[in-house]
Amino acid sequence: MGTPLPKTWVKVRQEITKLQDQGIDYIPFADYQTICRKYNLDDITISSLSQLFHDLGVFFHFQNNIKLRNTIFLNHEYVTQGVYKIFDDKNIIESNGEFTEQDLIEVLQNTPYEHKQAELLSLCEEFKILFKKGKQYLAPQLFEEKKPDVDWDFTNNLHYKYSYGFMPKGIVSYLIVAMHEKIYQHHYWRYGVELCYEDTFALVEEKRLGKRNQIDIRIRGRKKNEFLTIIREQLNGINNKFTNLQIKEEVGCICEECIVSEKPYLFDLDRIEKAINKRILKLQCQNSFINVDIEKILGYYDFKKLDEDRITKNELRKGFDRIHNHLRKQDSHLREQDKILINISSQIDQLETDLLSNLSEILKAEFETIKLEIDNLSKENGEAIAHELMTSIAKEKDKMTTQQREILEKLNQSSENWQAKVRFSIPVLKQLGVDIGCEYELNNIVKGIGTKLKSWLERSSSSSYPQAMRDFK
Numbered sequence: 001m002g003t004p005l006p007k008t009w010v011k012v013r014q015e016i017t018k019l020q021d022q023g024i025d026y027i028p029f030a031d032y033q034t035i036c037r038k039y040n041l042d043d044i045t046i047s048s049l050s051q052l053f054h055d056l057g058v059f060f061h062f063q064n065n066i067k068l069r070n071t072i073f074l075n076h077e078y079v080t081q082g083v084y085k086i087f088d089d090k091n092i093i094e095s096n097g098e099f100t101e102q103d104l105i106e107v108l109q110n111t112p113y114e115h116k117q118a119e120l121l122s123l124c125e126e127f128k129i130l131f132k133k134g135k136q137y138l139a140p141q142l143f144e145e146k147k148p149d150v151d152w153d154f155t156n157n158l159h160y161k162y163s164y165g166f167m168p169k170g171i172v173s174y175l176i177v178a179m180h181e182k183i184y185q186h187h188y189w190r191y192g193v194e195l196c197y198e199d200t201f202a203l204v205e206e207k208r209l210g211k212r213n214q215i216d217i218r219i220r221g222r223k224k225n226e227f228l229t230i231i232r233e234q235l236n237g238i239n240n241k242f243t244n245l246q247i248k249e250e251v252g253c254i255c256e257e258c259i260v261s262e263k264p265y266l267f268d269l270d271r272i273e274k275a276i277n278k279r280i281l282k283l284q285c286q287n288s289f290i291n292v293d294i295e296k297i298l299g300y301y302d303f304k305k306l307d308e309d310r311i312t313k314n315e316l317r318k319g320f321d322r323i324h325n326h327l328r329k330q331d332s333h334l335r336e337q338d339k340i341l342i343n344i345s346s347q348i349d350q351l352e353t354d355l356l357s358n359l360s361e362i363l364k365a366e367f368e369t370i371k372l373e374i375d376n377l378s379k380e381n382g383e384a385i386a387h388e389l390m391t392s393i394a395k396e397k398d399k400m401t402t403q404q405r406e407i408l409e410k411l412n413q414s415s416e417n418w419q420a421k422v423r424f425s426i427p428v429l430k431q432l433g434v435d436i437g438c439e440y441e442l443n444n445i446v447k448g449i450g451t452k453l454k455s456w457l458e459r460s461s462s463s464s465y466p467q468a469m470r471d472f473k
């Protein structure tokens, strides 16, 4: 997270802030390009920087939307007020969020948005708060509150439930927008929707019952698993836009009693996973007390895919990844250094693991203490001790493996990184059986650690050599 931005980027940011301070609501993309070119940024950088500023909330720029790519919205307030103009309009509210372009032209007449109607509509679509169906625009947040007559057969349903500690407003509205192409007939209302996918149907409802906030999903038809996966992908994407949501997922029991019930017993997804990890094959339904095969519960949906989309990253993270990638590309030298360091660090890990694998618990603990003491050294003392250890090793260079010699050379090239040098030296010293003497004259702390290390190396030499060392013994 602490990646510093290049100076030129900061300059661009300052110019943007200046425009914002002047009360300018939006500028053409070309103007932003002109600013960036003043600081010699190329087209690729200009575009990734704009994406970054968008992700960080500096301004709005939807560069992949053909209707929005030529405008940079500098003022968030301008955009939100515009959205409110639509959502607070008496006529649009009365028509339960359904309106045409002509209606919108009337709503925005004599407002600062008179010449930005198309952009405002596209922004609402980007924010996933409305969608287009034929010539109509629909805003689910304004749908009728009352559930329409939906004839639903509760038997043989796949029942899935999301429970939220805190459920942000409008989760189902966002889902309706995201999945509007699958809405079945006119079966939608403010808190729910019936969706249809091939010959499979899903009833999704938002339920707020006191402190229990839930999204309830029932699916019936031939492709229950597939449809749940599609819905979950969308819903998880929406949930990930909010930070710190506590969400529990449950799946309905399919025992003979539950499968025909409107309220099946619900198994916690985490508990199912725990059971699987413990190689438990059956779980008991707490309604019927029948033991149910986990496989059969899971047979109702695709478990593997569930795991995969748990890893979805949130939007901001993507923004930072983008900067990071950009910086890497800009500085290929840095990239090479990174690679070497990652490589070295994993090799040192391996050396240390090998070293510790054959030691007694006492020696392991002592080693950890010595390491901790070394970690706590000041830079100056750390470098001193690293220098002593590396010098002792260098004398026995011929006995080292090619790989070790490579690491030694790379570490010697960089004056930084004394921690890596110390971490590398200790296992190798033991392996080579080098007497480090006790030549640390620098100061008492370093000398103290040196003495400890020396006696530790001597004692640990009496135990058998780890696998990796046998090659040259």
Ligand SMILES: [Zn+2]
Pocket (backbone or CB within 6 Å): 253, 254, 255, 256, 257, 258, 259, 264, 265, 285, 286, 287, 288
């Ligand atoms: Zn059951």
